[in-house]
Amino acid sequence: MAAVLLSSVVATMAQSQPASVWSDFIRDRRDLAALNEHKRKKILNDLGAAIMADPDGVSTEIERSRGAPALCQYMRVMFASDRTPEVVDQLDAVLHWGKPDKSIREMLSAPAYDDGSTWFPRAKRAGYFTGCVAGVLDGKRRSSTSLAGRLPLLLSSRDQTIIALQIAERLKIGRPSKGDSYGKWMLNGLSKEDLVSPDVMDWFELGFDRAY
Numbered sequence: 001m002a003a004v005l006l007s008s009v010v011a012t013m014a015q016s017q018p019a020s021v022w023s024d025f026i027r028d029r030r031d032l033a034a035l036n037e038h039k040r041k042k043i044l045n046d047l048g049a050a051i052m053a054d055p056d057g058v059s060t061e062i063e064r065s066r067g068a069p070a071l072c073q074y075m076r077v078m079f080a081s082d083r084t085p086e087v088v089d090q091l092d093a094v095l096h097w098g099k100p101d102k103s104i105r106e107m108l109s110a111p112a113y114d115d116g117s118t119w120f121p122r123a124k125r126a127g128y129f130t131g132c133v134a135g136v137l138d139g140k141r142r143s144s145t146s147l148a149g150r151l152p153l154l155l156s157s158r159d160q161t162i163i164a165l166q167i168a169e170r171l172k173i174g175r176p177s178k179g180d181s182y183g184k185w186m187l188n189g190l191s192k193e194d195l196v197s198p199d200v201m202d203w204f205e206l207g208f209d210r211a212y
């Protein structure tokens with residue numbers, strides 16, 4: 001019995017490690033742009049690996065901890081460090097809720113029930129993560145300290161276009177329309193391509209708006 005209990009505790013700890021990496025980062029409020037390249041790369045690698053190891057657990061922790069400032073800073077620095085393909089992989093993993101063989105629609109439509117009401121926590125948390133990606137592309141949530149850091153974080157229009165095209169290709173949502181914000185483009189694309197079903201889109205947008 002004791003051995004079984006110990007095994008269960010160890011398994012729980014192992015599963016929680018990726019989320020704890022993000023929990024610590026959110027709590028520390030570290031300015032990544034002000035770090036030297038070696039330290040910054042190490043932290044980016046750890047944060048990215050955590051997302052890919054447990055996309056559902058990490059996105060749940062980020063949303064639960066109201067970690068949009070930390071997540072958006074991470075996205076901004078990743079884009080500025082020419083690591084867009086990794087961010088696209090991470091976004092795709094979160095939207096698929098860690099199950100790449102399943103459809104986004106299926107994974108985000110899993111309901112939860114509370115006091116007789118139905119809600120869609122996966123959609124809300126995936127929306128929160130996606131909102132940071134769009135917010136960085138649209139120049140939202142800029143850090144006042146990062147501009148004085150060692151790493152330039154301002155994305156050019158060319159950078160934004162290249163990033164958006166990589167996201168569009170992966171999610172197959174079509175290219176941004178001229179005049180639309182990146183936030184509007186992503187929400188419209190996910191909705192029009194039926195990647196997020198109509199009955200859960202409100203929950204996705206709720207999370208999206210809070211991070212954007």
